[in-house]
Amino acid sequence: MTASPSPTAPWRATVLTLFPEMFPGPLGVSLAGRALAGGIWSLEARDIRAAATDKHRSVDDTPAGGGPGMVLRADVLAAAIDAAAIAPERPKLLMSPRGRPLTQAFVRDLAAGPGPLIVCGRFEGIDQRVIDARELIEVSIGDYVLSGGEIAALVLIDACVRLLPGVMGKLESGTDESFSDGLLEYPQYTRPQLFEGRAIPDVLTSGDHAKVAAWRHAQSQALTEARRPDLWAEWQARQPREQSRTSQKAPKSTTDG
Template sequence: MQIDILTLFPEMISGVFDSSILKRAHEKGKYQYNLVNFRDYTTNKHQKVDDYPYGGGAGMVLTPQPVFDAVEDVTRESGTKPRVVLMCPQGEPYSQTKAEELAAEEHLVIICGHYEGYDERIRKHLVTDEISIGDYVLTGGELGAMVIVDSVVRLLPDVLGNNASAPEDSFSTGLLEHPQYTRPADFRGMKVPDILMSGDHAKIASWRKKESLRRTYRRRKDLLGKLELSKEDKLLLEEIKREEV
């Protein structure tokens, strides 16, 4: 995968790519990245990339020329048709499903804005996706871009040490993840459930499914309404509801 991030502040992002799983994945050649300062593409003699909005109003708006030229340049170099993501508080709320969708792409271009907003022609004629990481406003799109890259790269094949890890994460199955335990089995009188040390994999799988349903029922009932539960899941959920009374 090739990831190009268009930003006015590449120094905000570089440290994230040089750390932890993102660094190891890059060193193993699982993805390539390029931090592009789109100010380098402006034809304005004062190196400006923003201007006052037509019709008046507060703040400055990013002009289309440097953004269009930067996207066209990185696209031409790669020879692919990228998914062009605009970080924007008006965009689609980001989700694990969206991360899985983007992880299937060969080339992502992520545009990080600053100032009051974007010239509308960027939205209408350049981008394929507008994404928001939450119902709040940040000073720029860089933090959101880092969230997207981290969530996408960890889904690429062989990036995580255990390829079973990502599919079992919270939200990947539509449910929150079941409780996890490790050594020691008894810590200050707080004990690991006996079933997890039983060696009976079928019973362990059933326990994990039930506890995953329980945690989702307790914390995110809204997620259950979006799922098509199996007959077994429905029976487990009914047990949970009786136990939670």
């Protein structure tokens, strides 16, 4: 059952879908579910088919120019978007494999705002004219194709909700993890000390916080270089600029050379 939107919630997600029963789904449990029940955020799933005008509640038609499948009609989807009556400052997103990548930086921006309207496509896609007319921002969660945008919307919402104030137990939980500084997260360990002959690295039980921090940073670098050369190249490219900014901010020496 979809939770009713709360007018006092600081962050809200409005989802347009042909399958509103898919929401809240996994967003109704764990951290996101507790935050939803607690009013930290709100969710409204709206049925696109409610905007259809014929007796069969048709929402799609054959693609212009021929080809397989069906395409969501511009007039029906536009009416559904307009009926949602969202505030102008809320972004309007379309989950699409051809969209801009959903990065952690983008997630942080969305989480810091009022919350998006998210359109979930189906069939072969949606009429380009409604994308242009309603200025939808296409967003992709990866280079693969799903049956529809609902699962992608769940991913996007979960990524945002966990960053909202009061959702995670500690602020560090959201800042000290993969992609927070452009690197993958370092390996994590906990008790027991010895597991099937494998011990927790000594540095993590040394009590030396500086050494622990250095070890974790080195591990993040090594993992990123090995697994995500694209991120590693971007991170390396930023280092000279960041070091230059740091040196420019350093106080000038008062001692003559």
